Amino acid sequence: MVPYNLMHLLPEIFLLTAGCVILLVDVFSKDLDRNLTYRLSQLALLATAIICMVQFPSVQYHLYERHFILDPMAGIIKISVIFLTMLALLFARPYILPRRILRGEYYLLHLFAVLGMMVLVSGGSLLTLYLGLELLSLSLYALVAMQRHSYRAAEAAVKYFVMGAIASGFLLYGMSLVYGVTQQIHLTDISNYIATNDPNLTLRFGLVFIVVAIGFKFGAVPFQMWVPDVYDGAPTSTTAFLSSAPKVAAFGFMVRIFAYGFIGALVDWQGLLIILACLSMLIGNIVALVQNNLKRLLAYSAIAHMGYFLLGALTGTAEGFAASFFYILAYSIMSLGGFGCLIYLGKGVEDVKSLDQLKGLGRSNPWGGLLISVLFLSMAGLPPFIGFWAKLEVFLAVLNAGFVWLAVFAAVMSIIGLFYYLKVVKVIFFDESEKEDKIVAVRGLRLGLGITSLSVVALGLFPGKLMQLCAQAFEYL
Amino acid sequence: MLEQLPVLSLLIWLPLLSGVLVLLGPGDKLLTWTQRFAIAISLVVLTLSVWILIGFSTSTTEFQFIERGEWIPSLNISYELGVDGIALPLVVLTCLINVLVLCGSTASIKFRKTQFVAATLLMTGCMNGVFLAQDSILFYVFWESMLIPMFLMIGIWGGPNRIYATLKFFLYTFFGSIFMLVALIYMGREAGDFSIQALQEMPLSETEQKWIFWAFLIAFAVKIPMFPVHTWLPDAHVEAPTGGSVILAAIMLKMGGYGFLRFSLPVTPDASDTYAMILIVLSLIAIVYIGFVAIAQTDMKKLIAYSSVAHMGFVTLGTFVIAKLASADAQSMALQGAMVQMVSHGLISGALFFSIGVLYDRLHTRQISDFGGVVNSMPIFATLLMLFIFANAGLPGTSGFVGEFFVIVSSFQADWRIALFAALTLILGAAYSLWFYKRVIFGKAANEKIERLEDVNTREKSVLVVLAVLIIALGVYPQFLIDIMQPSIEQLLELSSVSKLGG
Numbered sequence: 001m002v003p004y005n006l007m008h009l010l011p012e013i014f015l016l017t018a019g020c021v022i023l024l025v026d027v028f029s030k031d032l033d034r035n036l037t038y039r040l041s042q043l044a045l046l047a048t049a050i051i052c053m054v055q056f057p058s059v060q061y062h063l064y065e066r067h068f069i070l071d072p073m074a075g076i077i078k079i080s081v082i083f084l085t086m087l088a089l090l091f092a093r094p095y096i097l098p099r100r101i102l103r104g105e106y107y108l109l110h111l112f113a114v115l116g117m118m119v120l121v122s123g124g125s126l127l128t129l130y131l132g133l134e135l136l137s138l139s140l141y142a143l144v145a146m147q148r149h150s151y152r153a154a155e156a157a158v159k160y161f162v163m164g165a166i167a168s169g170f171l172l173y174g175m176s177l178v179y180g181v182t183q184q185i186h187l188t189d190i191s192n193y194i195a196t197n198d199p200n201l202t203l204r205f206g207l208v209f210i211v212v213a214i215g216f217k218f219g220a221v222p223f224q225m226w227v228p229d230v231y232d233g234a235p236t237s238t239t240a241f242l243s244s245a246p247k248v249a250a251f252g253f254m255v256r257i258f259a260y261g262f263i264g265a266l267v268d269w270q271g272l273l274i275i276l277a278c279l280s281m282l283i284g285n286i287v288a289l290v291q292n293n294l295k296r297l298l299a300y301s302a303i304a305h306m307g308y309f310l311l312g313a314l315t316g317t318a319e320g321f322a323a324s325f326f327y328i329l330a331y332s333i334m335s336l337g338g339f340g341c342l343i344y345l346g347k348g349v350e351d352v353k354s355l356d357q358l359k360g361l362g363r364s365n366p367w368g369g370l371l372i373s374v375l376f377l378s379m380a381g382l383p384p385f386i387g388f389w390a391k392l393e394v395f396l397a398v399l400n401a402g403f404v405w406l407a408v409f410a411a412v413m414s415i416i417g418l419f420y421y422l423k424v425v426k427v428i429f430f431d432e433s434e435k436e437d438k439i440v441a442v443r444g445l446r447l448g449l450g451i452t453s454l455s456v457v458a459l460g461l462f463p464g465k466l467m468q469l470c471a472q473a474f475e476y477l
Numbered sequence: 478m479l480e481q482l483p484v485l486s487l488l489i490w491l492p493l494l495s496g497v498l499v500l501l502g503p504g505d506k507l508l509t510w511t512q513r514f515a516i517a518i519s520l521v522v523l524t525l526s527v528w529i530l531i532g533f534s535t536s537t538t539e540f541q542f543i544e545r546g547e548w549i550p551s552l553n554i555s556y557e558l559g560v561d562g563i564a565l566p567l568v569v570l571t572c573l574i575n576v577l578v579l580c581g582s583t584a585s586i587k588f589r590k591t592q593f594v595a596a597t598l599l600m601t602g603c604m605n606g607v608f609l610a611q612d613s614i615l616f617y618v619f620w621e622s623m624l625i626p627m628f629l630m631i632g633i634w635g636g637p638n639r640i641y642a643t644l645k646f647f648l649y650t651f652f653g654s655i656f657m658l659v660a661l662i663y664m665g666r667e668a669g670d671f672s673i674q675a676l677q678e679m680p681l682s683e684t685e686q687k688w689i690f691w692a693f694l695i696a697f698a699v700k701i702p703m704f705p706v707h708t709w710l711p712d713a714h715v716e717a718p719t720g721g722s723v724i725l726a727a728i729m730l731k732m733g734g735y736g737f738l739r740f741s742l743p744v745t746p747d748a749s750d751t752y753a754m755i756l757i758v759l760s761l762i763a764i765v766y767i768g769f770v771a772i773a774q775t776d777m778k779k780l781i782a783y784s785s786v787a788h789m790g791f792v793t794l795g796t797f798v799i800a801k802l803a804s805a806d807a808q809s810m811a812l813q814g815a816m817v818q819m820v821s822h823g824l825i826s827g828a829l830f831f832s833i834g835v836l837y838d839r840l841h842t843r844q845i846s847d848f849g850g851v852v853n854s855m856p857i858f859a860t861l862l863m864l865f866i867f868a869n870a871g872l873p874g875t876s877g878f879v880g881e882f883f884v885i886v887s888s889f890q891a892d893w894r895i896a897l898f899a900a901l902t903l904i905l906g907a908a909y910s911l912w913f914y915k916r917v918i919f920g921k922a923a924n925e926k927i928e929r930l931e932d933v934n935t936r937e938k939s940v941l942v943v944l945a946v947l948i949i950a951l952g953v954y955p956q957f958l959i960d961i962m963q964p965s966i967e968q969l970l971e972l973s974s975v976s977k978l979g980g
Contacts, residue, residue, distance in 0.1 A: 362633075363589075377625060382621055382622070382624070382625065383617070383618040383619075383621045383622050384618055384622050388618070388621070392614070392658070392662065395658070395659060395662050396552070396662050396666060399659075399662055399663050399666055400666060404663070407662075407663075408656070408659060411655040411658070411659050412655075414655060415648065415651060415652050415655060418647070418648065418651050419644075419648060422628070422644060422647055422648075425628075426632065426640060426644065429629060429632060429633055430632040430633060430639070430640050430643075462548075463549060464547070464548060464549040464550060464551065467549060467551050467552065468550075468551050471551055
């Protein structure tokens with residue numbers, strides 16, 4: 001047996017070690033505010049990102065008996081996931097301080113979630129994929145449940161856990177069917193099997209189960225029931241994290257499954273994804289219209305965004321996946337910013353819940369008002385913000401695949417979507433506030449919001465580089 | 478050195494960046510300086526646009542002052558600017574209106590003035606961008622971005638029903654343009670290049686052209702606006718602050734007309750031919766029916782808004798009647814008429830909305846019945862308004878006459894019935910304009926306040942006089958404008974007469 005060269009796993013190993021060390025440090029730390037744990041976690045993430053960048057692969061490696069794939073896509077997704085998590089922690093710090101959700105585990109769970117995501121996007125076989133997904137999901141369940149004394153958080157956590165477990169079950173069941181038919185566990189082998197044999201009914205059946213699990217992870221209709229409740233019930237800082245980095249990683253999971261394993265069965269999963277995409281855009285946008293609770297509004301908007309996002313992926317081409325990747329990155333930044341704004345608006349331990357609380361914000365806090373408006377207009381897909389380019393890319397991808405009607409449908413849905421985003425801007429700028437008070441935010445939060453909104457505008461004006469990067473990620477399909 | 482200056486970029490980015498600067502600046506604390514800064518910038522921009530006008534060569538059909546740069550190379554979207562005879566008059570108009578709005582209407586804004594100034598500057602930059610963009614996606618980016626400042630302008634400084642009006646405005650225009658985006662992407666993908674020129678040159682099958690034509694039509698018809706999608710305009714106008722109304726009427730509506738000329742005719746020539754009759758009929762409905770609607774209005778701003786719809790009917794009529802015309806001379810006359818009408822309506826409607834703003838600032842009502850006998854207390858204002866009203870009615874010697882006359886004469890050669898209905902505007906326009914003037918200016922003073930009205934101050938007077946001079950100048954010597962746009966119009970006719978089928 002050849003001894004493995006573990007250097008390729010360095011980022012993962014480093015993060016795991018760092019996580020364990022920080023866990024120990026946290027146990028012996030007397031600091032109630034957990035400053036040390038927080039700083040070390042950020043540092044560990046930064047170091048992991050740097051290692052990823054140094055090790056950035058220019059070609060595709062299939063390592064460790066082909067269970068582990070290291071390619072530009074994995075590299076880019078890992079780096080972006082780490083940066084998104086760092087931003088999420090930046091937002092989380094001021095949120096959990098006054099609420100005393102201050103256990104060191106809060107940060108550590110982020111680290112382990114990131115580890116799970118890194119394994120997930122590098123998965124070369126069904127086994128590694130499942131391993132990564134479970135590590136990610138378990139960390140997320142715990143994060144949602146962190147606010148122990150809140151009934152709503154507990155409810156959300158149970159809901160998330162039960163639904164998530166069912167989805168995992170579906171995934172496993174699907175995978176076992178696939179394995180039963182193909183006798184293979186590696187994605188490349190499955191792909192080869194499909195290329196030489198016609199996919200039979202059982203294999204298709206297995207594929208459907210896998211699609212269901214993926215639909216659940218993204219919160220696409222009809223598997224969206226958990227999204228509003230979990231987004232609403234979880235601590236806002238957790239929601240911010242939940243809606244950003246894990247979606248990017250889940251996208252990596254989806255690409256591995258569809259593009260590496262089941263590209264030969266394109267006709268089978270494409271139809272399913274079209275249905276998911278259309279329903280998500282329809283239900284997400286329409287239900288969001290009547291939401292008055294900001295977190296639920298963002299949750300339904302997230303469902304709608306997953307619909308647009310799927311438009312790119314369902315084409316099954318490198319270009320389509322690149323478009324979807326751009327979309328999910330853009331969405332993650334916007335969504336992180338959106339929930340960051342909710343944290344920013346909260347006073348003391350009180351969360352901002354309803355839309356009415358934003359009244360007159362444009363006058364009492366012009367900067368905050370402007371920031372939120374930019375984020376929401378970007379989500380609506382208006383130029384010159386990044387959301388516009390994301391929409392443009394997926395429209396281009398579906399048109400390239402020949403689905404003109406789908407592009408028109410998405411266009412109609414974005415008109416409906418515009419209405420509720422505009423409603424938020426309306427409340428901020430046009431409605432009079434009942435009380436005027438200045439919001440004071442700590443430096444970290446201001447920094448985080450500054451970064452997100454600046455990137456929304458800057459990438460909106462100069463999206464070329466990021467698009468190139470996204471295209472590069474899928475050179476090895 | 479001056480030759481190397483990227484003038485077109487400056488026209489766009491100078492107002493945009495200074496708008497951002499004003500927004501982030503010291504705010505209302507340094508209000509006078511902010512305003513002076515904004516006016517200075519707008520004057521610089523106007524000077525630049527006039528400089529382009531002087532340097533513009535009328536001997537070539539090519540785009541001039543071209544600037545090219547990479548933007549998104551992976552999608553073949555480039556930063557490409559250029560100006561031709563169709564865009565140039567509209568750019569100068571935009572820059573002029575910007576100066577006038579900044580000088581003339583910030584006084585009637587009572588709160589958050591710096592933000593109003595910033596919104597005006599941002600809008601000017603975007604509107605210049607729309608007219609100058611030579612890449613369809615760049616065009617679209619400016620086209621949509623412009624909605625945001627306008628949305629805020631109506632919503633923040635508008636009248637009592639402003640929120641309804643501004644949401645309606647935004648949703649209508651967005652509804653129109655999103656389909657255009659899909660069409661642009663579709664074509665850019667087929668052509669492999671998003672530049673407008675590539676779209677104009679690419680072959681398109683009949684079905685493709687039909688769909689694309691309708692996608693464009695929705696976008697531009699909402700913007701211009703045409704019957705039956707005009708209903709956002711009266712609401713938006715009525716609720717918008719004076720400055721917003723002026724920009725809306727003077728420039729934003731022209732974007733629809735510009736879009737027809739830049740996209741519909743040359744990109745989908747065969748579909749434009751096929752559907753020309755529908756468009757002509759809709760234009761005639763706008764001219765005649767909306768003319769009647771305008772007569773019945775009791776709100777001054779609504780009346781002018783409806784008259785705008787009727788006047789823009791001439792632009793669409795002139796644009797699409799060319800399909801029914803045989804001779805090239807008549808065709809080019811129709812397009813000249815449409816273009817002149819756009820510029821002239823920009824001046825006239827701008828002037829009328831300024832005038833209504835003058836009255837509104839004094840009495841805070843827009844109801845026609847609240848006025849009467851204004852001539853006794855405001856003689857100078859009454860004289861200026863008379864000129865604008867005559868221009869609006871299309872009196873010879875004013876710019877309002879030229880465009881309508883050209884369109885009617887050329888449509889007469891297509892079908893006398895078209896000309897007959899179009900010519901009804903001479904009666905209807907005179908009816909709603911003059912009756913409006915009579916009720917507001919003459920007669921007994923409706924109340925004591927009117928007797929105590931002060932006449933226009935220097936600021937208001939200078940704005941109105943500038944517009945009055947231009948309206949007369951354009952009415953007496955329209956040849957200047959026609960010379961500028963003639964080569965481009967001929968080029969456009971050539972493009973729109975060549976079938977794209979079977980190529």
